[in-house]
Amino acid sequence: MHLRSLNHIIEAVDALVHPNQIVVMGSSSLLAYDASLGEPGQPLELSLDADLLLDPVDDDLAAVLHEAVGEGSLFHREYGVYVDLLRPEIEETLPPGWRERCTPIEGSDHVVCLDPCDLAVAKLCVGRDKDLELLRGLLDRGLLDLDTLASRYQATPMDEALMFKSGRALNRLRERS
Numbered sequence: 001m002h003l004r005s006l007n008h009i010i011e012a013v014d015a016l017v018h019p020n021q022i023v024v025m026g027s028s029s030l031l032a033y034d035a036s037l038g039e040p041g042q043p044l045e046l047s048l049d050a051d052l053l054l055d056p057v058d059d060d061l062a063a064v065l066h067e068a069v070g071e072g073s074l075f076h077r078e079y080g081v082y083v084d085l086l087r088p089e090i091e092e093t094l095p096p097g098w099r100e101r102c103t104p105i106e107g108s109d110h111v112v113c114l115d116p117c118d119l120a121v122a123k124l125c126v127g128r129d130k131d132l133e134l135l136r137g138l139l140d141r142g143l144l145d146l147d148t149l150a151s152r153y154q155a156t157p158m159d160e161a162l163m164f165k166s167g168r169a170l171n172r173l174r175e176r177s
Helices: 003-017 027-032 059-069 074-079 088-093 116-126 129-141 146-155 160-175
Strands: 021-024 049-055 082-085 111-113
Touching: 003 021, 003 027, 003 049, 003 059, 003 074, 003 082, 021 027, 027 049, 027 111, 027 116, 049 088, 059 074, 059 082, 116 129, 116 146, 116 160, 129 160, 146 160
Parallel strands: 021 111, 049 082
Antiparallel strands: 021 049
């Protein structure tokens, strides 16, 4: 996904529901830190979705957004990208203080992007190979620091099973870095 595609998604969401704040949560949040990640041959080139957390959001707004700009919508078919709307409960899985570390998207006063280390904690919890490859790329680019990541990981509340799974992913990341 290119930064211009993310901006187009944000414009569409703004026009539909006028949220007070939009937080870009998934991999597309990295575009605020390095727009070249969406260029051909780069890690986000094939990313089609923008994971967004809106304030405020309710079930009615979520339904409107899914119909208008969600996966399978006319917007998706026309522009090749779509919104994946996240529920507020996602905040419980992020490191403490994550909101304060978000970076605004240039030219917007109400759209912010998740910090790369906070995103990395979420990616560790999922633990997919493709997510670990993305994190290795971020380490190589200097967008991610292993010590900061480890500190935020340790501060993130999670149950024992998730801690085991994500801890294994963090160890795999350390081994290959």
